Amino acid sequence: MSTTPSRRPLALVTGASAGIGYELALLFARNGYDLVATGRSDKIHQVTADLEQNGAQAIPVQADLADYQGVEDVWQAVERTGRPLEAAVLNAGRSLGGAFLDTNLDEELSVLSLNVTSVVHLAKRVARHMADRRRGRILITSSISALTPTPYETIYGPSRAFTFMFAESLRHELKEHGVSVTALLPGATDSQFHSRAGMDNTSLGPGAKKNSRVEVARQGFEALMAGKDHVVGGDRATKRTALINHVLPEPVKAARQARLTKPHA
Ligand SMILES: NC(=O)c1ccc[n+]([C@@H]2O[C@H](COP(=O)([O-])OP(=O)(O)OC[C@H]3O[C@@H](n4cnc5c(N)ncnc54)[C@H](OP(=O)(O)O)[C@@H]3O)[C@@H](O)[C@H]2O)c1
Numbered sequence: 001m002s003t004t005p006s007r008r009p010l011a012l013v014t015g016a017s018a019g020i021g022y023e024l025a026l027l028f029a030r031n032g033y034d035l036v037a038t039g040r041s042d043k044i045h046q047v048t049a050d051l052e053q054n055g056a057q058a059i060p061v062q063a064d065l066a067d068y069q070g071v072e073d074v075w076q077a078v079e080r081t082g083r084p085l086e087a088a089v090l091n092a093g094r095s096l097g098g099a100f101l102d103t104n105l106d107e108e109l110s111v112l113s114l115n116v117t118s119v120v121h122l123a124k125r126v127a128r129h130m131a132d133r134r135r136g137r138i139l140i141t142s143s144i145s146a147l148t149p150t151p152y153e154t155i156y157g158p159s160r161a162f163t164f165m166f167a168e169s170l171r172h173e174l175k176e177h178g179v180s181v182t183a184l185l186p187g188a189t190d191s192q193f194h195s196r197a198g199m200d201n202t203s204l205g206p207g208a209k210k211n212s213r214v215e216v217a218r219q220g221f222e223a224l225m226a227g228k229d230h231v232v233g234g235d236r237a238t239k240r241t242a243l244i245n246h247v248l249p250e251p252v253k254a255a256r257q258a259r260l261t262k263p264h265a
Contacts, residue, residue, distance in 0.1 A: 015092030019191030023217030029056035097199035115159035134178035147245035152261035183230035184220035187238030
């Protein structure tokens with residue numbers, strides 16, 4: 001990273017080493033922001049080179065956000081800049097496929113630590129920092145899985161339902177403090193997400209039609225900048241599914257979802 005003091009606003013993006021978060025980080029760089037960019041793997045160090053090629057000063061943080069100290073490490077990296085944080089994207093997350101009777105409890109608790117606990121933990125630090133300055137924007141990645149039961153990803157959908165309603169609740173509280181909160185609800189998107197969840201042997205495995213992560217990130221970025229409460233990320237069919245999910249009975253949605261997520265025999 002260059003040591004020249006920067007006048008660009010600062011953004012934090014978690015899960016910036018791959019997928020939707022990587023594309024979001026690139027959008028911030030191209031739109032004049034410097035970045036604190038986080039990932040679990042050492043890929044985050046290559047990513048910061050990409051961000052710098054797009055004009056940003058970028059600080060990489062390699063940290064496991066399923067771990068309390070990992071979240072603190074990320075926040076300390078932001079504080080060490082001594083700069084106000086203008087935007088924060090709480091995006092890192094993962095799923096775990098398979099039948100609940102077969103899946104490993106420790107892995108499930110780790111998914112909840114990442115998808116739920118780390119979002120609350122980091123939001124606590126970010127919200128206080130932004131409210132003190134009466135400005136800032138927060139984007140929280142949820143999923144259209146927040147709107148349906150998700151058999152064979154049994155804890156994933158509920159974890160994203162938490163982040164969706166957490167974002168909407170926080171938005172209401174922070175409005176009077178000059179801070180806006182937006183939720184991004186992607187449909188199935190082309191990233192490593194399903195493969196990492198062990199879902200290659202499902203109808204969401206390789207070859208399945210998915211939304212472009214570039215397009216989903218663009219929709220999230222634009223909704224954040226427009227101060228919207230939430231946006232569904234994806235094509236028309238994805239947005240239609242999200243709308244229908246508001247009226248279909250839960251058992252009908254559960255059966256539809258299971259056709260996509262049940263491991264093939
Ligand atoms: N793809 C979809 O179909 C889809 C649909 C709806 C919602 N989403 C949501 O979108 C978000 C991003 O997913 P994606 O599709 O971009 O997935 P992805 O390609 O697998 O990227 C996930 C990102 O999160 C990071 N990450 C994973 N576990 C972590 C941990 N324990 N600690 C810190 N960072 C961790 C990864 O870091 P490393 O790469 O360095 O390990 C990576 O940067 C997630 O919150 C997911 O729930 C995805």
